[in-house]
Amino acid sequence: MATSLSSVIHISFVDTKTTRTRFSILKSHRKFFTISSKSTSNVPISETTPPNNNIKNSSLSDQLAPLANTTLPTLPENLPKVLSKPKPTWANPTKAKRHLLSQQRHKRSSVLYNPQMKEFQRFAQKLNNCDDSSEAEFMACLEEIPSSLTRENALLVLNSLKPWQKTHMFLNWIKNQDLLPMETMFYNVTMKSLRFGRQFGVIEELAHQMIDNGVELDNVTYSTIITCANKCNLFDKAEHWFERMYKTGLMPDEVTFSAILGVYARLGKVEVVISLFERGRATGWKPDLITCSVLGKMFGEAGDFYGIRYVLQEMKSLGLQPNLVVYNTLIEATGKAGKPGFARSLFEEMIDSGIAPNEKTLTAVIKIYGKARWSKDALEVWQRMKENGWPMDFILYNTLLNMCADVGLVEEAETLFRDMKQSEQCKPDSWSYTAMLNIYGSEGNVDKSIKLFEEMCKFGIELNVMGCTCLIQCLGKAMEIDALVRVFDIYVERGVKPDDKLCGCLLSVVSLSQGSKDQEKVLACLQRANPKLVAFIQLIVDEQTSFETVKEEFRGIMSNAVVEVRTPFCNCLIDICRNKDLLGRAHELLYLGSLYGFYPSLHHKSQYEWCLDVRRLSVGAALTALEEWMATLTKIVRREEALPDLFLAQTGTGAHKFAHGLNISFASHLRKLDAPFRQSEDKVGSFIATKDDLVSWVQSNSPASIAT
DNA sequence: AATAAGCACT
Structure with missing residues (x-):
C-alpha cells in the first residue's frame, strides 16, 4: 500500500477522533486541531491564516505552516495533573488506521561469519594510513586488495575508512570494478562517513545515483540524508528528502521520524513538532530518549518551560528514565527557559538517581547559577566538584570564570585562572582571558587589567572585541586615556573589528572626558571605529544645526546600530550635549529617543x-x-x-x-x-x-x- | 548501515 504524502497529511486534518484525546493534553492544541480539521471543508484555519484549498499539491511545509505560525501559549499551572494521565480512549479497533510512521524499526541484516575478516581489516588499515591528499597513492594501495572481495568484506572496509574522501573513492572503485552488485548498504555506510565530514553535496549525489541505478533507498538512507542536511543547516533539503520518502510510499521508522522531528525542532517549528509527535503517539508510537532529548532542547530554545515539563511528563507516562544526555539537555533547556530553580532540582534529581554529572552537566548548571546570580549555589557546586572529583575540562573552566564575573568572585576567579595556567590540558585561551578582563574591568582594577593584556600579547593569545571592550571600559572609567588609546590601537592593528558595543563604550568615554584634551584622543579612536557617529556628534554640538537635520541623521545612526546599543548611544549623546551646556539639544535627543521607543518605561x-x-x-x-x-x-x-x-x-x-x-x-x-x-x-x-x-x-x- | 548534550560583555 503506497501512502502518498498528501494522503498522510489529509488524514491528519480530518481524522480528529484519533488525535483529539491526546491533544487534550495541551488544551490550546486541541483547540487548534478542532479548528484546523475544518480546513478540509474550506473553513479558514484561523483569522490570520488563509484557507488552504490546495492541500493535494502543496508541499509538506506549506500544509503544516498553519501549525508553525502559532506559538506555544502559556499554559495553566495545573497542567502537570492533566499531563500525568493520558487516557488512551481514542482507540477504535474496528477501523483500520493509517499510520504516520512505521512501528517497526528497520532491521539490521545479521553479520555473517567471515574467515577473511582479519586480512581485510589490515587492508583497510593500510588504506587509512596512506596520504589523505593523494588519490593516486590511494589507488595504488587498492591494487594490493586481498583477492575475492565479498559484500561482507566490502562493507567492512567501507566502515573502517576515514576520512570521507577514502570511503567515497572506495565506493566508486567497487562500482567501477563491477565485481559486486551495488547494494543499499554500501551507500548507507558511505553516507555515514560523508555525514561525519559534513559532505551533504556528495551524499545527495550518491542518493541520485541510487535512484538512477535502481538501488533502493531505505530508512537508513533517508535518516542519514536527513540528519546530514540537519547538521549542515540545509533544512529545505532535509524536508525535500523527507517528502520524497513519503511520495515513494516508504513509511519512516522511528529513527527517521525522530530525525525529521529534529529538523523541525532546529527550525523552531514548535507546533509542527508537537503535531507530528502527538499524531505519532496517537497511533501507538513510543518515543525514545533521543526524541525526548530533541523535544526538550527545542522547548529550551523557545524559552518554553511548560513544554519542558510536558516532555518530562511524557517520559514519566512512558516509563522512560532520563539518562545523562537527556538530563544534560533538559537542565540546559530549563536554564534557557529562565527557570534556574527547576534546573537545580533536575540536577539534584539526576545525582540522587545515581547518575554522575559530566563536564557538560556541570557547565550547564554553573552557567545557570551564574546568570541567576546565585553565588551560594554556584560555589556549593564548585565545592562538590572538588570533593567528588567530578570531571573538569576546558569549557567548564571558562564557564566557571564567567560565573565568577557574573557574581563578582574575584579571588575565586584568580585561583581558577592560576589552576588553568598550571594545568597541562586546560591552558587559558582567549575566552579565559576575556573573562578575567571582564572581572578586573568590572571592579575597575586598571593595573591588573593592563597586566593581563600585556600577558595576552606576550603569550600570543588571540585578541577579541569583547576583551577590548572590557579594557576600554576599565581604562575609560579611570581616565587612563593614553593607555586606552594604546590598547585600542593594538587591537585594531591585530585585526579586531570594533562592533557597536565597543563604539558605545568609546562614546561613553567621550562623554566622560568632556573638557579635557583627552576627549580629542578618544574621538580619534571612535573615528576609526565609526566615523559616522563622530560626524553626528559634530553635527549635534553645532548650535546652528536644525532639529530637522538632527532628526534625519539620528534615524540613520540608530538604524545602523544593533538594537541593544541604541538606548546607550542615545544616553551618551545626551550626556555629551549636557556637558557642553547644550540643554536644548539634549532635550531634542531625549524627545527623539522617546519617539523611537528607546525609553519605553520612562x-x-x-x-x-x-x-x-x-x-x-x-x-x-x-x-x-x-x-x-x-x-x-x-x-x-x-x-x-x-x-x-x-x-x-x-x-x-x-x-x-x-x-x-x-x-x-x-x-x-x-x-x-x-x-x-x-x-x-x-x-x-x-x-x-x-x-x-x-x-x-x-x-x-x-x-x-x-x-x- | 541510521537518531540526542556544553563557552561571552550591566
Whole structure:
C-alpha cells in the first residue's frame, strides 16, 4: 500500500477522533486541531491564516505552516495533573488506521561469519594510513586488495575508512570494478562517513545515483540524508528528502521520524513538532530518549518551560528514565527557559538517581547559577566538584570564570585562572582571558587589567572585541586615556573589528572626558571605529544645526546600530550635549529617543500616582527627563488640569556593580531646580512630592527658571 | 548501515 504524502497529511486534518484525546493534553492544541480539521471543508484555519484549498499539491511545509505560525501559549499551572494521565480512549479497533510512521524499526541484516575478516581489516588499515591528499597513492594501495572481495568484506572496509574522501573513492572503485552488485548498504555506510565530514553535496549525489541505478533507498538512507542536511543547516533539503520518502510510499521508522522531528525542532517549528509527535503517539508510537532529548532542547530554545515539563511528563507516562544526555539537555533547556530553580532540582534529581554529572552537566548548571546570580549555589557546586572529583575540562573552566564575573568572585576567579595556567590540558585561551578582563574591568582594577593584556600579547593569545571592550571600559572609567588609546590601537592593528558595543563604550568615554584634551584622543579612536557617529556628534554640538537635520541623521545612526546599543548611544549623546551646556539639544535627543521607543518605561501613571522612572538612563539623560517632566507638570498645574495626589521619581539604589551614582546626581539636580521632591526615607533612590508641594512650587516659580 | 548534550560583555 503506497501512502502518498498528501494522503498522510489529509488524514491528519480530518481524522480528529484519533488525535483529539491526546491533544487534550495541551488544551490550546486541541483547540487548534478542532479548528484546523475544518480546513478540509474550506473553513479558514484561523483569522490570520488563509484557507488552504490546495492541500493535494502543496508541499509538506506549506500544509503544516498553519501549525508553525502559532506559538506555544502559556499554559495553566495545573497542567502537570492533566499531563500525568493520558487516557488512551481514542482507540477504535474496528477501523483500520493509517499510520504516520512505521512501528517497526528497520532491521539490521545479521553479520555473517567471515574467515577473511582479519586480512581485510589490515587492508583497510593500510588504506587509512596512506596520504589523505593523494588519490593516486590511494589507488595504488587498492591494487594490493586481498583477492575475492565479498559484500561482507566490502562493507567492512567501507566502515573502517576515514576520512570521507577514502570511503567515497572506495565506493566508486567497487562500482567501477563491477565485481559486486551495488547494494543499499554500501551507500548507507558511505553516507555515514560523508555525514561525519559534513559532505551533504556528495551524499545527495550518491542518493541520485541510487535512484538512477535502481538501488533502493531505505530508512537508513533517508535518516542519514536527513540528519546530514540537519547538521549542515540545509533544512529545505532535509524536508525535500523527507517528502520524497513519503511520495515513494516508504513509511519512516522511528529513527527517521525522530530525525525529521529534529529538523523541525532546529527550525523552531514548535507546533509542527508537537503535531507530528502527538499524531505519532496517537497511533501507538513510543518515543525514545533521543526524541525526548530533541523535544526538550527545542522547548529550551523557545524559552518554553511548560513544554519542558510536558516532555518530562511524557517520559514519566512512558516509563522512560532520563539518562545523562537527556538530563544534560533538559537542565540546559530549563536554564534557557529562565527557570534556574527547576534546573537545580533536575540536577539534584539526576545525582540522587545515581547518575554522575559530566563536564557538560556541570557547565550547564554553573552557567545557570551564574546568570541567576546565585553565588551560594554556584560555589556549593564548585565545592562538590572538588570533593567528588567530578570531571573538569576546558569549557567548564571558562564557564566557571564567567560565573565568577557574573557574581563578582574575584579571588575565586584568580585561583581558577592560576589552576588553568598550571594545568597541562586546560591552558587559558582567549575566552579565559576575556573573562578575567571582564572581572578586573568590572571592579575597575586598571593595573591588573593592563597586566593581563600585556600577558595576552606576550603569550600570543588571540585578541577579541569583547576583551577590548572590557579594557576600554576599565581604562575609560579611570581616565587612563593614553593607555586606552594604546590598547585600542593594538587591537585594531591585530585585526579586531570594533562592533557597536565597543563604539558605545568609546562614546561613553567621550562623554566622560568632556573638557579635557583627552576627549580629542578618544574621538580619534571612535573615528576609526565609526566615523559616522563622530560626524553626528559634530553635527549635534553645532548650535546652528536644525532639529530637522538632527532628526534625519539620528534615524540613520540608530538604524545602523544593533538594537541593544541604541538606548546607550542615545544616553551618551545626551550626556555629551549636557556637558557642553547644550540643554536644548539634549532635550531634542531625549524627545527623539522617546519617539523611537528607546525609553519605553520612562513614565507611568495611575489615578493616584505619576511616576518618572529614570533607572535605565544615564545621568545626563535622567536630568533631561526630569527637566522635561517638571516643565510638563508646570504646564498642567497652570492649566489647572487634574493631578494625582502623589508624584514619584525613581533612580534606583545604585547598588549594582556598574551603577554610576545616579541617585546622587539626581538629588543634587533636584536641589538646583529647587524642585519639591524629597528623598524617600524608606526607599533609597525614590523621590516623592505631593500634589500640594508641586502646586505651591509652580506658583512660587517664574516660568523662565525651568528649562524646556 | 541510521537518531540526542556544553563557552561571552550591566
